Amino acid sequence: MRAPEASFRRRLFARKVTAMGFAVLCLLGTSVGIVALALLLIDVTQEGIGRVGWDFINSFPSRRPEDAGIKAALWGTIWMISITAAFAIPIGVGAAIYLEEYAPRNWMTRVIQTNISNLAGVPSIVYGMLGLTLFVRAMELDRSVLAGSLTLALLVLPIVIVASQEALRAVPNSIREAAYAVGASRWQVVSRQVVPVALPGILTGIILALSRAIGETAPLIMIGALLFVPFTPSGPLDRFTVLPIQIFNWSSRPQPEFQENAAAGIIVLMVVLLSMNAVAIFLRNRFQSGPQV
Amino acid sequence: MSSTSRIRRDRPLEARLRRGRETAVHGILFLCAFISVFTTVAIIATLLQETVGFFQEVSIIDFLTGTAWFPGAGQFGILPLLSGTLLVAAGAAIIALPVGLATAIFLSEYAPAWLRGVVKPVLEILAGIPTVVLGFFALTFLSREIVQTLFPDAKLFNAASASIAVGIMIIPMVSSLSADAMSAVPRSLREGAFALGATKFEVARRVVVPAALSGIVASFILAISRAIGETMIVTLAAGATPNLTWDPLESVQTMTAYIVQVSLGDTAQGSLEFKTIFAVGMSLFLLTLAMNVASQFLLQRFREVYE
Numbered sequence: 001m002r003a004p005e006a007s008f009r010r011r012l013f014a015r016k017v018t019a020m021g022f023a024v025l026c027l028l029g030t031s032v033g034i035v036a037l038a039l040l041l042i043d044v045t046q047e048g049i050g051r052v053g054w055d056f057i058n059s060f061p062s063r064r065p066e067d068a069g070i071k072a073a074l075w076g077t078i079w080m081i082s083i084t085a086a087f088a089i090p091i092g093v094g095a096a097i098y099l100e101e102y103a104p105r106n107w108m109t110r111v112i113q114t115n116i117s118n119l120a121g122v123p124s125i126v127y128g129m130l131g132l133t134l135f136v137r138a139m140e141l142d143r144s145v146l147a148g149s150l151t152l153a154l155l156v157l158p159i160v161i162v163a164s165q166e167a168l169r170a171v172p173n174s175i176r177e178a179a180y181a182v183g184a185s186r187w188q189v190v191s192r193q194v195v196p197v198a199l200p201g202i203l204t205g206i207i208l209a210l211s212r213a214i215g216e217t218a219p220l221i222m223i224g225a226l227l228f229v230p231f232t233p234s235g236p237l238d239r240f241t242v243l244p245i246q247i248f249n250w251s252s253r254p255q256p257e258f259q260e261n262a263a264a265g266i267i268v269l270m271v272v273l274l275s276m277n278a279v280a281i282f283l284r285n286r287f288q289s290g291p292q293v
Numbered sequence: 294m295s296s297t298s299r300i301r302r303d304r305p306l307e308a309r310l311r312r313g314r315e316t317a318v319h320g321i322l323f324l325c326a327f328i329s330v331f332t333t334v335a336i337i338a339t340l341l342q343e344t345v346g347f348f349q350e351v352s353i354i355d356f357l358t359g360t361a362w363f364p365g366a367g368q369f370g371i372l373p374l375l376s377g378t379l380l381v382a383a384g385a386a387i388i389a390l391p392v393g394l395a396t397a398i399f400l401s402e403y404a405p406a407w408l409r410g411v412v413k414p415v416l417e418i419l420a421g422i423p424t425v426v427l428g429f430f431a432l433t434f435l436s437r438e439i440v441q442t443l444f445p446d447a448k449l450f451n452a453a454s455a456s457i458a459v460g461i462m463i464i465p466m467v468s469s470l471s472a473d474a475m476s477a478v479p480r481s482l483r484e485g486a487f488a489l490g491a492t493k494f495e496v497a498r499r500v501v502v503p504a505a506l507s508g509i510v511a512s513f514i515l516a517i518s519r520a521i522g523e524t525m526i527v528t529l530a531a532g533a534t535p536n537l538t539w540d541p542l543e544s545v546q547t548m549t550a551y552i553v554q555v556s557l558g559d560t561a562q563g564s565l566e567f568k569t570i571f572a573v574g575m576s577l578f579l580l581t582l583a584m585n586v587a588s589q590f591l592l593q594r595f596r597e598v599y600e
Contacts, residue, residue: 019492026403030412031393033464037419043434044426068335094325102322103461115591116329121515121580121585123522125549126336129574132556133339161329163384185311187318208421215423218524218549222556244525250431251529256466259433266426281414 044270048263060230060245065257070265072245075232076145076225077214080242083149084156084213087115089206091153092160093195096202099161101190102166120158127155128222137222143224146236151219156209164204167198200287207280211273217244243269306394340578343571345403350565356572362535362551364566371576373535377452377545378577381527382520384456385463385539389520390513392460393467397509399600400468401475402497411467420465428529431458436530451530453541463516470515474508507595511588518584522577525547548577 011085059069095116103109131151141147179189195202220242228249229241243265250262348356353367359370396416400409428577436454440447447453477500486496502509532544533554546554558565 015492015495019494022494025405026395026399029392030399030404032392033396033419033461034412034415035467036464037415037422038462039434040430041424041572043430047433076362090323091328094322098319098322102319103326106401107302107337110328112326115333117589118585119332119524121327121518121581122336123524123549123581125522125524125552126574126578128556129552130336130339131334133342134335146320157329157332161326185315187315211421215421216555217423217425219554224556228430232525234597237424244423247429248425248525249527251425251432259429261438262429266429269423269426271467273421273423277414277418281417 007048019272026144028121032270033210039190041270044263044266047260048265048267051260051264052267056261057235057268061228061249065255065261067249068258068261069247070268072229072232073241073265074268076229076240077242079145079233079236080149080220080244081151081210081214083146083236084152085206085210087150087153088156088160088213091128092157092206092209093164093202094158095161096164097190097195100165101186101194116158116161120162124216125157126220127151128219130154131219131223141237143239144237145240147223148220148225148237148240148242150214151223154214154230155216156213159209159212160205164183164210166203167201167205168194170249171197171200200283204280206285207276211276214242214273214276215244217242217248220245221248295306322521334509335580339577342569343568344575347565347568350568351572354443360537362546364569367571369569371548371573373537373550373572374546374551376520376537376539376577377527377535378521378547378549380452380518380532380539380541381456381459381523381531381547384453385459385520386517388457388460389463389466389516391515392466394471394509396468397466397475398497398502400472402493402501412416416465416468419461420469421463423460424462424525425529427458427462428455428526430527430534431530433457440542447542448532448544450530450534450544451542452531452545455460457529458530459520459523462526463519466516466519467512470512471509474505476513477508478504507591511591512513514588514591516589518581521579521584522549524553528553529557548573552577 056069057074058071059067060071062068062072084182099113102113128151131154135141135150136143139147141150175193175197176189179193184192186246217270225245226239226241229239231238233240247262247265247269249257250265253259320382356369356371356582358372359368360372361368362373363368373597396412400412404412431454432450435457436447436449436451438456440451440454444453482500482504483496486500528550529546531547533546533550534544535546535551536543538545552573555567555570
């Protein structure tokens, strides 16, 4: 074998080994995230599964860890998420419809669009400071469910808007043109043709936004959601707590029994979130091929 | 023309109603979109108002250069909080950037469609884990079982375990944004390189990653900005000691954790100590805003467009 050929073969071998090594490295990298998720779920389940039961779900918090439960937090979360949805969904979808279907291409539209991407990156605790000043103090809503929900509605608005915009953008123009051609007005085109086609995408975005809101803790601590609440809210102006705050409260106590309660609370929270995630993934896969025209 | 004018004559009321409704809908939808601008203005106004009040009592130079943060004793140097924040964010970046990039390359270059269909939803679940849950994980598992086992002299509340948890949190962000950037690289570029005899590694390193570089770097910046703004993990796991240190085994306090600590305590609203959280919040807002703007600029200015 001649020398150049031998060196070529050697280099080819080295390149193939490098390529193989790199593939293994990428596979390992990918597994890091998955292993971390698995460890987390196993750790939480091991610590908390023994506490999960009807008594835990249906009891108020208590100074004695074995009697404590998440009734107040669970109802607070349900209240909070309903009000958040009532504000964030119409405003978010409306904003997306405006930006995709109505907005002229001018500086104002660009300002709004840039602004939305920037808002998506604002730390959630800053929203909490906004909520404290604007809703709790200036609008005198006090530390109520309503104040918390409005804060979270502002927080998740960019998520709803961006996801809805993407869904609307994916609707083929031929649908709009056909509707205009038979004399529909712009609102008729949007409300009867475009939005129904984009609905699965919009719904996916809404679910993701709401699951983000359910898991948020910091902004609600800022606006002063209570750490110890032995009652369920009976109206939007009542004081409240939510599951993540209850989990935070228990996690930050040194006693292992309270840590166990925290883990049990996390299990309940994760079951809610994973079911929402599953619905979102199902919706997306079901309609992923997009509108067939 | 005669037919349209007859329609107008026949149904003037309906036509006018229709036009009125169109205008009203347009106005309402514009208001919805404008709420986002209002939100930004409100955030800046809120932070500015109290921050100005704070800087009337504390010199801005002391605030930016002071090395001690004891608001109770009148020492308002943000450097310990800033170093705590940057220490945790740097640790998270060391973990998440390579792992996220490797994941993105795996997803876009190696994984068959079925495997992508499994890995992507799993990463989305990871992205959806509430940060308070990751904080619990950092405290009860990462700190006790891993960091303290490897380094017995580590504190229970330490920057390292918070860093790992924040890193785990931002992996999905890096991987999904980078993978998107890589999928936008046209197939023909890869095929050209393969035709010249390049291996998959060479194609990834010399073709795909350079072509997607602006998107990858943008995802890095966004992820670090997320890490800087992250609150619950560091509140639960990093401790509450404003500590000017680069030792990850020490207990530190980040800017976000300080804000939480004050709002949980019984500091009187309107007092100087309460105003500190707005000054710290303003610093946090400006820091993350600068990074977000930089990442968008990168995406728009340097995006390679293939059509």
